Structures are given as C-alpha cells and as structure tokens.
Amino acid sequence: MDFIEDLGHGLYAIDTGFQRPRFDAAYLVVENGRAAFIDTGTNHAVPRLLAALDRLGLAPDGVDWVIPTHVHLDHAGGVGLLMQSLPTARLLVHPRGLRHMVDPRALWDGALAVYGEQEMQRSYGELVPVPAERVEASRDGQVIELAGRPLLILDTPGHARHHHCIWDAQSRGCFTGDTFGLSYREFDTRQGPWILPTSTPVQFDPPALKASIARLLGLGPQSMYLTHYGRVGEVERLAALLLGQIDEMVALALALKDADERHERLKAGLAAIYLERLRAHGSMLAPERQLQLLAMDIELNAQGLAVWLDR
Structure with missing residues (x-):
C-alpha cells in the first residue's frame, strides 16, 4: 500500500507505519516549492518522511518548518532525527513542550514508565535532542507563513497542556493532533467515519478538551486532519x-x-x-x-x- 495520500490543496498525509497501516499520520504542507511537516511519527517514520519529499521533488533544504501538535512520542518522537536531515527547518513547538524537544530525557522517562524498555525501543527508538537555536515556542493566535500561505496556531489543551492545533485557511481544515479524537478507517460505515476521544495520560482535562473542540468548530472547518487517522469531514456530526x-x-x-x-x-x-x-x-x-x-x-x-x- 502506498504510504503517501494526496489530499489536494498541497497537502499530503504520510502513513508513518506506527503500530499498523493507517494508524498514525504525519502531514506535509507544500506551497510554492516550500514545505512544512506537521507531526512526524517516531524515529522509524523518518525514512518515509524523507522519501515523501523526494517523491514530490522537494529537497531537504526546502522544508521551512517542523510543527508537532504536541510532544507525545507518536506525534513528535521522530522530530530530532528528522531535523538532522533538514538543514534550514525550524521547529515550532508548544511552549510547554519546548524543553522536551531540546532535552528529551524527561519525555523518555515518562513514556518508559507507561510502556517499558522493550516497547520503547521497539516502537520509538532513542530520542534525539534538537539544538535550542533551531527551536521556537508557539504563541496562541500566532500566524506563520509558508511561502505566503498562512498557518494559524491555536492553543488547544484538554488532551495535553502542551497541545496546539494548526488552522489552514486555504483548505478550510485543521491539523488537530489528538484534540479532535481518533477515527480509524476500519470503523467507517455507510454512515461515514466514527470517532472517539483520547484521554491518554497524564494531562486529560475534560472541560478544557470540550472548550478546545468548540474553539475549532468556531473556525467553520470543512475537514479535520487527524493524526489517527487521516482527513475526515462531517465535522459537526463527529464533534457531537x-x-x-x-x-x-x-x-x-x-x-x-x-x-x-x-x-x-x-x-x-x-x-x-x-x-x-x-x-x-x-x-x-x-x-x-x-x-x-x-x-x-x-x-x-x-x-x-x-x-x-x-x-
């Protein structure tokens, strides 16, 4: 199965191969020959991310931004290793997650307590720190430009306090990480996609999560780009x-x-x-x-x- 899906609007979903097919997505945004990765998957995903660039005719120095939605390892575990291959990219991360990208030891120890050493090595591999001078903390309401394409950063706690989402006005869609839940394609029916929330430890906050979902709905999105997994429409129904x-x-x-x-x-x-x-x-x-x-x-x-x- 091909691991790159063209979503239109210069957007590509990349199946990172984590756990099973179509379980964990990274996204590539391409505009006028420049690119940004949103979420990266784990270290094991990095060859696929670099292969996606190559297949689309993009050089590694054409990537301006790497933007994890939050620092859980299925979203950001591969950031440090990927950044080593992207000489001009900057990392944009929630301010509460920044220190974990520069020094991932506490992030590793926290995940180790949940998963154990064997699973950590099998699923994630050793975490690679990102040089501090290449990292920028996001701000709520910040707009970054990708070759003139605006991407709006929104602070969206509830799943984790170090979570932001990225609104792409051009496609009327939002990269939601885990804020807008999980929707596995195996559960699609004639009624459309199904969805469930994720309360993964350790910062689940129900009122904050509901407020974040309401904030995303306030943008009037046509699509949500979920890490788990892929683009979904029918946003109002899924939100309910x-x-x-x-x-x-x-x-x-x-x-x-x-x-x-x-x-x-x-x-x-x-x-x-x-x-x-x-x-x-x-x-x-x-x-x-x-x-x-x-x-x-x-x-x-x-x-x-x-x-x-x-x-």
Missing part, C-alpha cells in the same frame, strides 16, 4: 460524537472513583461504551475485532481517566 463520549467517559470514571480493581473496571466500561457506539454506527466488524483494534486506546484511556480522577 466526541462531546457525548467525553461526558460518558467522565461519568464512568466518577462512578468508579473509589472502586476495587478500578483499572480493569474502567477498561470494561470503556469497552462497553465503544461497542455500543459502534453497534449504533453500523459497524459490521465482529465485536472481538473491534476490541482488538481499540485495545491500546482502551488501556491508555483507562490510565488517563485514573490519573484525572486522582488529580
């Missing part, structure tokens, strides 16, 4: 699904705040929510396959809800 599920997840967590075996019960409750939602969405996949595809998200969402409860 997201907001409803955030409320369901919060209610589940509060009901289990002091429960015995809380983690396993949170996982079971999340699985029940998603199976019912997918049934209503008309998914023809067997429930066992649905749970297999969502296993990582159920585990991480349960962990994130627990951290939120304890905070």
